[in-house]
Amino acid sequence: MGKVRIGIDVGGTFTDAVVIDNNSFEVIAKKKIPTTHREGVAHGVVQIISELMKEHGILPQDVTFIAHGTTQATNALLEGDVASVGVVGMATGMDAYGARNDTAIENIELAPGKYLKSAATFLDSRQMTDEDIESAITGLLGRGAQVIVASEAFGVDDPANELRVMQKARDRGLYSTGGHEISQLYGLKMRTRTAVVNASLIPKMVETADMTEQAVKDTKIESDLMIMRCDGGVMSIDEMRGRPILTMLSGLAAGVAGALMYEKISDGIFFEAGGTSVDISVIKNGRVMIKYAQVGGHKTYLQSLDVRTLGVAGGSMIRVRDGKIVDVGPRSAHIAGLEYECFASEGAVAGPKIRLVSPRSEDPCEYAVAVAQDGAEYSLTLAGAANLLGYVPEGDYARGVQASARAAWQALGEHMGTGAEQAARQAIDLATDKLAAVVEDLIDEYELDRGYITLVGGGGSGSVVVNALAEKMGVKCRIAKNAPYISTIGVALAMVREQLERTVQSPTDADIKKIRADVIEQIVRSGAKEETVDVAIEIDAQKNILRAIATGATELRQKDPGAGTASKEQLKQVAAEALGVEHDQAQFACSAGRWSVFHAKVPRKALFGFIKRSTQRLAVVDREGVVHLRRENVRYLKFRKKDRERSFNPFLDENTTYSDANATIPKVFIFYKEKMLDLTGIQTADQLYSILDLETELLQPEEEIIAAMYK
Numbered sequence: 225m226g227k228v229r230i231g232i233d234v235g236g237t238f239t240d241a242v243v244i245d246n247n248s249f250e251v252i253a254k255k256k257i258p259t260t261h262r263e264g265v266a267h268g269v270v271q272i273i274s275e276l277m278k279e280h281g282i283l284p285q286d287v288t289f290i291a292h293g294t295t296q297a298t299n300a301l302l303e304g305d306v307a308s309v310g311v312v313g314m315a316t317g318m319d320a321y322g323a324r325n326d327t328a329i330e331n332i333e334l335a336p337g338k339y340l341k342s343a344a345t346f347l348d349s350r351q352m353t354d355e356d357i358e359s360a361i362t363g364l365l366g367r368g369a370q371v372i373v374a375s376e377a378f379g380v381d382d383p384a385n386e387l388r389v390m391q392k393a394r395d396r397g398l399y400s401t402g403g404h405e406i407s408q409l410y411g412l413k414m415r416t417r418t419a420v421v422n423a424s425l426i427p428k429m430v431e432t433a434d435m436t437e438q439a440v441k442d443t444k445i446e447s448d449l450m451i452m453r454c455d456g457g458v459m460s461i462d463e464m465r466g467r468p469i470l471t472m473l474s475g476l477a478a479g480v481a482g483a484l485m486y487e488k489i490s491d492g493i494f495f496e497a498g499g500t501s502v503d504i505s506v507i508k509n510g511r512v513m514i515k516y517a518q519v520g521g522h523k524t525y526l527q528s529l530d531v532r533t534l535g536v537a538g539g540s541m542i543r544v545r546d547g548k549i550v551d552v553g554p555r556s557a558h559i560a561g562l563e564y565e566c567f568a569s570e571g572a573v574a575g576p577k578i579r580l581v582s583p584r585s586e587d588p589c590e591y592a593v594a595v596a597q598d599g600a601e602y603s604l605t606l607a608g609a610a611n612l613l614g615y616v617p618e619g620d621y622a623r624g625v626q627a628s629a630r631a632a633w634q635a636l637g638e639h640m641g642t643g644a645e646q647a648a649r650q651a652i653d654l655a656t657d658k659l660a661a662v663v664e665d666l667i668d669e670y671e672l673d674r675g676y677i678t679l680v681g682g683g684g685s686g687s688v689v690v691n692a693l694a695e696k697m698g699v700k701c702r703i704a705k706n707a708p709y710i711s712t713i714g715v716a717l718a719m720v721r722e723q724l725e726r727t728v729q730s731p732t733d734a735d736i737k738k739i740r741a742d743v744i745e746q747i748v749r750s751g752a753k754e755e756t757v758d759v760a761i762e763i764d765a766q767k768n769i770l771r772a773i774a775t776g777a778t779e780l781r782q783k784d785p786g787a788g789t790a791s792k793e794q795l796k797q798v799a800a801e802a803l804g805v806e807h808d809q810a811q812f813a814c815s816a817g818r819w820s821v822f823h824a825k826v827p828r829k830a831l832f833g834f835i836k837r838s839t840q841r842l843a844v845v846d847r848e849g850v851v852h853l854r855r856e857n858v859r860y861l862k863f864r865k866k867d868r869e870r871s872f873n874p875f876l877d878e879n880t881t882y883s884d885a886n887a888t889i890p891k892v893f894i895f896y897k898e899k900m901l902d903l904t905g906i907q908t909a910d911q912l913y914s915i916l917d918l919e920t921e922l923l924q925p926e927e928e929i930i931a932a933m934y935k
Contacts, residue, residue: 229246229287229716230290231718232272232293232712232715233292233294238258239257239265239268239269241255241273243716249717251706253276253279257272266435290445290447290449291716292449292450294471297429300428304334304339308341308368308369310371311328311345311375311416311420312344314376316349319378320346326377326413327375332417342369342373343367345360361393361398372390373402373403374390380409390402399423399426401426403416409725421526425472426468433465454471454529456480457719457720457722458719459750463751472526478714478715479503480494480529481714481718482682482715483710483714484512489507490509491507493678495690496683496710497682498537499539501534504659506672510846513529535553536553537688539605540554540605540655541583541603542591542592542606542636543588543590544592544636549640552606552655560591560593565605566612568602568632572600572602573596576596576602577594578593580593612629615652620687656696663693676804676854678700679700691703721774725769725771730907735770736918739771740772746774752777758775759772761915763905771905789847799843800824802822803843809825816895819846819900821844822843822845823843825841826838839857842858844895855934857934864926865927866925873913876931888935890935891935895932896927901919
């Protein structure tokens with residue numbers, strides 16, 4: 225067998241694994257086993273890897289990449305299963321009073337009655353001796369601390385004192401972390417809080433990491449084990465030991481990462497639907513949307529996927545009151561310990577009667593159950609309603625036994641004084657109303673074009689929620705290939721990702737070059753090959769944040785999943801759909817590297833529709849047919865590297881808005897070879913020239929570059 229990639233996703237119920245061909249990115253094998261909670265999750269990891277390798281003749285040397293996604297950090301926080309943390313706060317002079325308060329982090333409620341507990345002490349770092357540090361740590365241990373956090377005001381500028389405290393803690397056999405390791409942004413309170421959450425996860429995550437790493441070594445696989453991050457990338461297991469907080473929400477990230485890479489989505493909303501809940505996330509311009517995460521209602525400096533979770537999914541039970549369906553969920557058939565009505569064997573749901581139950585003692589007695597003649601009970605579910613109304617196609621993972629679904633829903637219809645289809649329609653409408661409200665919010669927040677977006681279903685119940693929702697909203701939809709395994713595919717195909725943020729006012733060329741070099745050093749340490757690394761620089765002038773985002777591959781040649789090159793006609797068709805015009809109206813403009821530019825004039829009505837105007841739309845498409853930029857009134861320029869000053873500079877100047885106060889440069893994207901540079905966060909022409917020269921310094925003088933910009 226040729227080289228393969230293995231992805232493993234450990235969930236609360238099942239551990240999934242896939243084997244993917246390293247060249248074609250086709251799924252070779254997939255497998256599910258129950259998660260081995262009693263023996264430890266590492267036992268299940270080695271079991272599923274060993275079985276797949278044996279069944280498909282995979283040798284250890286065939287495995288070029290192996291990655292592991294886990295919900296353990298998320299579950300630990302949800303269940304309150306975390307270590308107590310001791311904080312050594314530090315500052316000097318006038319900063320001391322505020323810093324004392326900012327490093328005294330209050331207990332964080334993670335679940336009802338369960339808290340992340342922390343204790344704090346404070347030192348004047350100007351006069352701090354080794355004895356002071358030792359005494360501070362001893363005092364925190366006496367107050368129950370198990371892990372030490374070192375956090376100093378302006379420690380991001382000079383972490384020497386934080387490193388001193390961390391080393392003293394490690395000398396005593398304690399786990400420790402510093403605020404500067406977690407974020408390089410100013411904002412001592414939020415930085416300290418993020419470090420506290422990170423520290424609370426270290427003992428459990430390190431224990432699991434050690435066992436999992438050994439489990440992989442036991443299979444004789446030589447490739448280093450990578451761990452899924454919450455932003456859709458992966459990092460080395462060594463990096464995870466120091467920053468386990470980055471694995472929080474990584475299970476959610478894996479699904480959208482799989483959709484992004486495997487489904488080649490340009491603009492869309494991704495639904496990973498299971499039995500109990502659905503996770504909804506946004507892809508725009510071929511990129512996943514990221515935001516700061518919250519823990520226990522408190523903001524952190526953890527950047528993760530923007531995921532909205534609803535208790536609406538395939539197993540959602542049907543609530544009935546006064547002869548009418550009043551809700552779908554949040555309880556699921558899994559929680560109630562019942563089988564889905566639509567998955568019962570044909571004839572099993574014979575002569576059913578409806579009984580209303582309380583899945584949990586605190587629940588209202590409103591959840592509908594079909595009781596067959598033999599006394600067997602089956603839950604009425606959203607999956608059953610979707611099957612009955614034809615939303616779940618033949619061969620789909622959620623496809624059930626139609627006769628069983630009809631028998632149960634006919635009984636519910638009679639109970640309500642209506643028919644089976646009418647009852648099922650009530651349930652579908654209630655569920656899609658909830659989903660549509662979230663999707664409409666996302667469309668507004670991220671300024672998505674509802675005429676272009678695609679709803680993409682993943683997970684075992686993707687077709688249950690997405691097909692009916694798309695019909696309701698009048699938008700396009702599709703179910704991801706290998707939808708039940710899309711998270712695991714995302715793990716197997718993930719890229720290494722790192723991000724640095726610093727608080728910098730009016731960053732200079734030196735600031736930009738420094739953060740770029742630092743993020744490259746960090747991503748290489750996380751397992752990426754330096755030759756494959758791309759760095760995007762963003763400047764948030766309002767918040768004074770300088771941000772560097774690096775992505776890279778774990779092997780020497782970076783590839784795109786399913787990287788078949790589309791024909792010119794196929795690219796034109798993709799562009800036409802993106803531009804909202806007929807095929808013949810999309811005009812090819814130019815190309816460079818993997819990028820092609822298309823444009824079209826689109827009529828627009830004005831003045832109550834009496835006067836027609838046209839606007840120019842532009843789309844940039846990669847060779848595989850993924851749209852990475854689509855906007856109106858975008859100007860473009862193709863130039864050679866050697867002509868940057870002669871061609872690009874005047875073009876940028878033409879599109880710059882000048883006023884008495886300042887000059888406002890346009891939003892700029894750069895495309896060349898395999899790379900796309902998003903420079904929309906850059907504030908000045910000099911900054912932009914500096915980054916452009918830095919990113920293209922290895923290009924040959926004749927290399928072609930495309931610039932697209934808009935005001």
